[in-house]
Amino acid sequence: MMITLNINGETHAVDVDPATPLLWVIREQIGLVGTKYGCGIAQCGACTVHLNGAAIRSCVTPVQAADGQQITTIEGIRRNDGTLHPVQQAWIDEQIPQCGYCQSGQIMSATALLMENPSPSGEDIDRAMSGNVCRCGTYGRIRKGIERAAIVMAHEAVVEDTGNG
Amino acid sequence: MGKWTRRAFITTGLLAGGTLVVGVAIRPGNRSAKVARLIADDGETVLSIWLKIGSDNVVTAIVPHAEMGQGAHTTLAMMLADEMDADWSQVRMMEAPAHKEYANYALARGYELGDMDFPAFLIDTIDGIFLTATKQMNLQITGGSTSVATTGMIGMRVAGAATKAILLEAAAATWQVPAHELHARNSHIFHDASHRSAPFSEFATAAADIDPPAKPQLKSENEYTIMGTSPQKLDIPAKVDGSAQFGIDTVLPGMKYAAVKASPVFGAVIKSIDQSSIEDLPGVRKVINLGDAAVVIADGYWQAQQALDRLKIEFTASGNEGIEQSTIFQQFSKAMDDATENKRNTIDFKIGNTETAMAESSHFVEAEYKVPYLAHATMEPMNCTAWMHDDQCELWLGTQNPLGFAAEVAAAIEIDQENVIVHNQYLGGGFGRRAFADYAIQAGRIAVQVPYPVKLIWSREEDMRHDHYRQANISRFKASLDSSGKPTAWVNQFVDKHDPIEAPYIPYGIENQLIHFADAETHVPWGFWRSVDHSLHAFFTESFADELAHAAGKDAYEFRRDLLANNLRFRDVLDLAAEKSAWYEPLPGNRGRGIAIHKSFGTIVAQVVEVEVNNGKVRAHRVTCVVDCGFAMHPDGLRAQMESGIIYGLTAALYSDISIHRGAVAQSNFHDYPMLRMDESPQIETYIINGGGRVGGGGEPGTPAIAPALTNAIFSATGQRIRELPIKHHDFNRGNPGAKDIA
Structure with a gap:
């Protein structure tokens, strides 16, 4: 199934099982590996990203739930001028x-x-x-x-x- | 002048472009316990340190240690830079390539290490030094808190001082001035009389022809300019923007993903796998039977794990299926009883005569303590990416022992060790776990069966159930006191001794001591766990010392202090901990303080915990920590390691319990193996004493004393003595927590 993800201001169209956790799509399809796998059951927070500005655990969020939403990862929080947040x-x-x-x-x-x-x-x-x-x-x-x-x-x-x- | 009496060899060479290379090889001649783990069975280990000075005057140190958060890379680079009088802002650090004979064979092969092409003349020199000694070496371990204490003190500093010496000599020859009129500062050499100065790099060519001193003069403490300061750690910038590469972040062209499930019961093997159960699932490439584990390879990790979860696997019975945690503790008790009855205990330490001393006493204290198995639970689960191509097996992973892993993988897949290339990445936690090669061996055995690279990732559940565990143990004590409350005899018995050997020994002046143990092996895999045997024995000995203080009617701090009259270094650490924690200040009801002191890896640590026990809930509010490791090379880094060791130890004391049910580990993830979190994290204050002498370790010594300091505080707050960990199994509502007499 085609899913549209807006990650760090860029739009990506990915063809994945809609039940796939967002974590693995970010790491494997999009190639942003700063977001980590720790437990897979939302117990440790290593996979935390922002969905429309709120912190979520991407290891238990089906990618489908992020379709068309704004996602920010650790790679996307620098200031526009490139300086650190x-x-x-x-x-x-x-x-x-x-x-x-x-x-x-x-x-x-x-x-x-x-x-x-x-x-x-x-x-x-x-x-x-x-x-x-x-x-x-x-x-x-x-x-x-x-x-x-x-x-x-x-x-x-x-x-x-x-x-x- | 620092002490270094071991055999050291120093060589120099020049690379294309005028880069000076200096190598130092150390062969530890002293098989002390501190370096025992660095020494292979039959041979000697070489710690090989290299540094290079480029034409841009940048100094690069290349060291054989992994960075897992302990700050080794930064601290080791500081030690080298200080002895050289290098400009710290122009110093870089590289981890040595993981290869047997790294110092020669790998370089001769033109190992890809940036611009390092070593000329033939240098290879000859190096071979003469390294080849024989490194033949037997398969250990390149980061563990035992040895990075600074061993590599730093006898490697990095020597390399730096030797390099400075030949640079000064080369400058003296070039400028035609006496060497003693020159001095080095900020990676430059100065001749004040003629107002001349030039960067190190200008003398690289000339320096390469000079024989380095066999024993270069090391700085004394008052000459340090970088050691003892706290520059920012070199690895931190990459760890705040997601760019730090951990093993799990490896990406290779055409790479597939693998999930693995080993037999839940240790020792069992696969009887059958029904592949038809997952044949239709998308993305699945291959199912592999590793004998003791089933593997599914798929296009993505989630696909692989989902398929593995559905795969029908049957395991054979191993004979361990009936084992429960309770039967293991019964086994320990029986082994101890039998050893005592049959006089079969192995004597570990003995002074005086405890039997005679006890016969003369009428005041005895006895206690038995128990600790569970513990998992490491590193934040990054075990993983390894392996690629078999052109008769070589390349591995990308985080490991505490790159050379050892290469040897083990080579043996497992039956290729020459030279053909296993380990690319060590940042470690998402080590704590001893990443000294065991099981995950790399699995990855290697998978790689030989497929033509593409495979990233093997253990699920958290697999990681929890197939760790190498901190041992469970029982420890029994009996002591006698004289009429003044002074202990006259100390007898301690436990099961299974690993290392370090001194872990059960006490610093106290008790004239008659007998420490012995019984053997009681189980089927549960053993592993190094942050501070190893110290993690259990400090809890045992410092709990019992507290019980003796109580039995003697003395203050817990003063009781210890009296017994340290001949151990002034311990006493200084203890005194400062009592002072900084405001030991004598009264506390509100339900609160108490506990104190403990323990030496491990050459470093003395005392901790005072202030705890509150309220409505059955234990909360550590404040920890006062005093550490004496001889000299703090990077004080903020040492403080960070104390904080880390304290939280690691508090987590274990409060919550951690790996228990065996039907032969397998019952726990699986953070919901049933919980972690201490921010809201339960105490305020930690660390005070450093630079007591001098041999420099001790920093990564582990923060852990051992925290459990007894906490349980002693709970006793002070509630009168309830915790003799079994973890604390979560105790019910504090039964007692009367508010009844403490503060006066």
Whole structure:
């Protein structure tokens, strides 16, 4: 069955079984391998992508459900000018990743959180991030990274509002 | 001057384009436990370090270690760069190619390593050094927390210092000035008197003709400029934008995907496969019977896994089908009873005379502890892409032991090891699991049956059920105390000893000790699991030490401190942990603090956990961690490893339980083998003591003490002593958690 996927602003037509999890289509048909397989049952969050701006687990989302929708993966969150998203930059500044395997999913959950809630409380962060497992135990640094990114993004918003830097 | 008494060989050479190459080979002459795993059975292992200085003055270090999040690449590069006085921003790191005789044979073959074409004269020199020694070497392991402690201290630093020495000598000859008037800084050489300076690369050609010093002068600690600082890790940028390549991300032209199902019961084999059950499914290419596992190859992974799930497979009985977790623990108990009754225990450590000491005492404490099997559950499930072509088998995967894997795959598919090429990728978690080659062997055996590359991916369920597990164990203790509460004898018995050998040993000044064990092998595959035997023995010994403190009527910290009077380094670590955790500050009801200290891989770690037990739920709020690894090469990296080891150990202590049911692992995925998550993650503060001496490891020592620190805190909060892990099996509603006397 032909499915149309809009991924990171590009349109792809793929011929796949409509029940195939979006994860495997993104990785194998589209060739974007930054989105990871961890558990296949929405328990670990390594496969997190945005569907119309909301964080979803692509390992349990049939590709059919994403037909014609806007999908964003880790490869698509840089700024238009090619610079890193403030969350990505915060991940470097706080030296968060260790093995790094879960971090695409962590970053996608964190960016979705900050889009919806620009100044999350500690509890908000816990709630948004507890679906993402990190076996290297980077949780404390992730929390700091989100707080740092929130401050940077709030500052950027002020700069934009006032029209000058 | 750092200590390095082992035999070292240093060679130099020049590549086309004026690139200087310096190689250092170390043959550890000391078969200490720390390096035992790096040494093959009959021969000696060479740690081969190479560095090159390009015409652009970029220094590239090539090291035989995998990066799995522990920061080895960055820290090792720092050690080399510091000794060279290189400009850190102009230092690069490459992982060595995984090949037997990597240092010579592979390079002689023109191994594709960027622009590295080694001239013939160099090959001769290298062969003389490496060939004999590397013949026997099939180990290139990243494990045992050895990267910095061994490769770094006796490899990277020597390579850097030797390179600086010949560059200075070459500059002195070129400029016609005495060498002692020169100094190196930021990848340049300076002659202050004549105001001359030039980049390293300018002297590469001349340096290549100079014999390097056999024992180059290493910096003393006060001369370090990079070591001891925390530059950003080299691997992190690729890990924030999805571009880091893990084994599972390998893509090859015409590649197919494979899913695998091994017999759920360890030891059973396939009796029959009914291929007709999946013949009609789309995308399915081939079904393979590997003897102990069935494989489906398809155009996509999901198609392969779906088909495999529907494939009718019958397994033969192995004789293990009746084994339950309870029967395994009964087996352990019986083995211990029998060994004691028949005086068949193997003595592990003995000082003084525990029998005499106990005969003189009237105050005894006894306890028995139990821990379960544990899985590694790396975030990236086991996977390997294999391609058999032109008599070669190429493998793309993440491994902690590239050379060992090449040897094992070669043996399994009966080709020469030279024809197995391992392309090591980033490891999505190692923790010891990726030191076992089973998944690579499967991929190799699949590859020989098909003309195309195949990416084999284990499902999470397969990964959970076919791990190499941290052993389950029982440990029994009996101690005697004198009238002042001081322990006079310590007797400990457990089952099955692996390594490191010192894992069950205690730092405390107890005059009479007997540590012994009984053998009780099971059919469950054993594996290295972050900190290996330390992960269980620290829980046993530090729980029992806490029980002794309680029996003696003493404070848990002070009791330990008194027993460390002759072990001042431990005492300093313990003291700082107590101070930073505000040990004596009263806590609200339902809260308690627990302390534990343990040395592993040359590094002493003390941890204090502050726990709350409320409505039956255990929550670790805060962890104070003090670490002394001698010298912290990359302090932030060491802190990150402590944080990581703590979360890994807390997860295990609270939740992890692999249990055997009908001969197979009962758990299958994160729903029944749960992980600690952000909302339960404690605040962690790490304090570093640079105690000096031999540098210890960083990747594992954060794990062992955290379980007893937590359970000791639970005892402090509730009066309930946890003698069996995981904690989730305990009911805290039965007791009276609020009854603690804070005063």
